[in-house]
Amino acid sequence: MKIEPETYAESLAVARARALDWIRSLPTRPVAPTADVTEMERVFREPMPESPTPAPAVVDDLARDAEPGIMAMSSGRFFGWVIGGTLPAALGADWMVSAWDQNAGMRYASPAVAALERVAGEWLVDLLGLPDGSDVGFTTGATMANWTALAAARAAVLDAHGWDVNTRGLQGAPVVTVLVGAERHTSVDLALRYLGFGVPTVVESDDEGRIRIDSLRDALSQVEGPLILCLQAGNLHSGAFDPIGEAADLAHEHGGWVHVDGAFGLWAAASPTLRPRLAGLDRADSWATDAHKTLNVPYDCGVAIVSRTGAVQAALGTQTAYLIRDASEAPDPFDLVPEMSRRARGVPVYAALKQLGRSGVEELVDGLVDAARDLADALGSLPGVEVLNDVVFTQVSLAFGSDDETRAVTARLIEDGAVWMSGSSWRGRAILRVSVSNWSTDSGDVEASVAAVARALDAVRAGATVA
Numbered sequence: 001m002k003i004e005p006e007t008y009a010e011s012l013a014v015a016r017a018r019a020l021d022w023i024r025s026l027p028t029r030p031v032a033p034t035a036d037v038t039e040m041e042r043v044f045r046e047p048m049p050e051s052p053t054p055a056p057a058v059v060d061d062l063a064r065d066a067e068p069g070i071m072a073m074s075s076g077r078f079f080g081w082v083i084g085g086t087l088p089a090a091l092g093a094d095w096m097v098s099a100w101d102q103n104a105g106m107r108y109a110s111p112a113v114a115a116l117e118r119v120a121g122e123w124l125v126d127l128l129g130l131p132d133g134s135d136v137g138f139t140t141g142a143t144m145a146n147w148t149a150l151a152a153a154r155a156a157v158l159d160a161h162g163w164d165v166n167t168r169g170l171q172g173a174p175v176v177t178v179l180v181g182a183e184r185h186t187s188v189d190l191a192l193r194y195l196g197f198g199v200p201t202v203v204e205s206d207d208e209g210r211i212r213i214d215s216l217r218d219a220l221s222q223v224e225g226p227l228i229l230c231l232q233a234g235n236l237h238s239g240a241f242d243p244i245g246e247a248a249d250l251a252h253e254h255g256g257w258v259h260v261d262g263a264f265g266l267w268a269a270a271s272p273t274l275r276p277r278l279a280g281l282d283r284a285d286s287w288a289t290d291a292h293k294t295l296n297v298p299y300d301c302g303v304a305i306v307s308r309t310g311a312v313q314a315a316l317g318t319q320t321a322y323l324i325r326d327a328s329e330a331p332d333p334f335d336l337v338p339e340m341s342r343r344a345r346g347v348p349v350y351a352a353l354k355q356l357g358r359s360g361v362e363e364l365v366d367g368l369v370d371a372a373r374d375l376a377d378a379l380g381s382l383p384g385v386e387v388l389n390d391v392v393f394t395q396v397s398l399a400f401g402s403d404d405e406t407r408a409v410t411a412r413l414i415e416d417g418a419v420w421m422s423g424s425s426w427r428g429r430a431i432l433r434v435s436v437s438n439w440s441t442d443s444g445d446v447e448a449s450v451a452a453v454a455r456a457l458d459a460v461r462a463g464a465t466v467a
């Protein structure tokens, strides 16, 4: 096979032009895609090509043909799920990661990316106020960051009860009690399932979805043997934070390991205004977060942070002859995550933190919260609209009367296309959820979004009157 080196120049020139067209269209384009998956499959499906296509044409055609089916998730008017945009330095660094094509698993094999990821990890630990020297691993997302931290927890709590899970597995092991709040994210259940724990023991939560300390006390009084407590920083519907320090201290009295899922909410710790809501955060043993959410790096990037040095390596580390170690005592990147080979996804984190600096991260996080509050205030003052949560962070849950009305407004809004917000249900009611996680959301986006919701509401109410 013969490929001219200059083909890269042509392919990248096409990609750069198409990428810039896309990014420049974000402030004004509708958020929703105009084509669904069926239409997109029709566009792309053909028999497996028998012969080659010139590389620049492949890139150009796919970028052009895909556009109708691309949701503008990086738009300032996108408030679906919790997704986040992309900072310029992070995107540029991500392109370099692809161009370098490093296997980021080993220090010896890729000194620059190992150093960049290590520094990015140290900066994160500093920024979030977590214990110095914590181990940091870069995973695909918070699901696997939860998994990584909980794998370390599993090995540690069983080891403390005289059981080596690496050699003996789980069969016949002492029973590990895993406590979770009633409103933990479903990815925590997934991580526990992947670890062989089955369904965890649920502790009641309060109206904002925070774990209740009195219920936690009751649950702990029943526990004998190994214990893991999973807490949450940032509830999907309310944005609320569990009383982390207090809950952690209680679990520690029972010899437990305390893990915090802070996929988007951990970033509140980078804001001096919000940080008091996370009091005692540093007293947990492990944390999971997503850089692809609040920090606005491109997909994918989760972060698993564990303060008990060596605990992740004890659970996930390995040694074979061909995995050559460098001379240092430091763990290799593959010791801190489930994968061996992987993308250098910590490098865009380095770039994002370098671009923003401490003050920039603070401004980013506070800006998201301000926009969420402005949206809640403006939407909450529309007739018959209820804001169901206390807006302490980036999440706003809204209802528009009955569940049917709320669902109808949500459907109408998505059809309108100017903004995107997700439907969900919370506390037994259908809701429309607004999740602010894009650095670019500004007051113009807030105004346009309020206008779009008002339009949808008017349309639904007008329809209801006619019917």
Ligand SMILES: *Cc1c(COP(=O)(O)O)cnc(C)c1O
Binding pocket: 082, 140, 141, 142, 143, 144, 185, 187, 188, 234, 235, 236, 261, 262, 263, 264, 290, 302
């Ligand atoms: C998004 C999210 C997760 C899962 O993260 P992924 O990056 O999708 O794997 C876990 N917990 C919370 C609270 C989340 O918001």
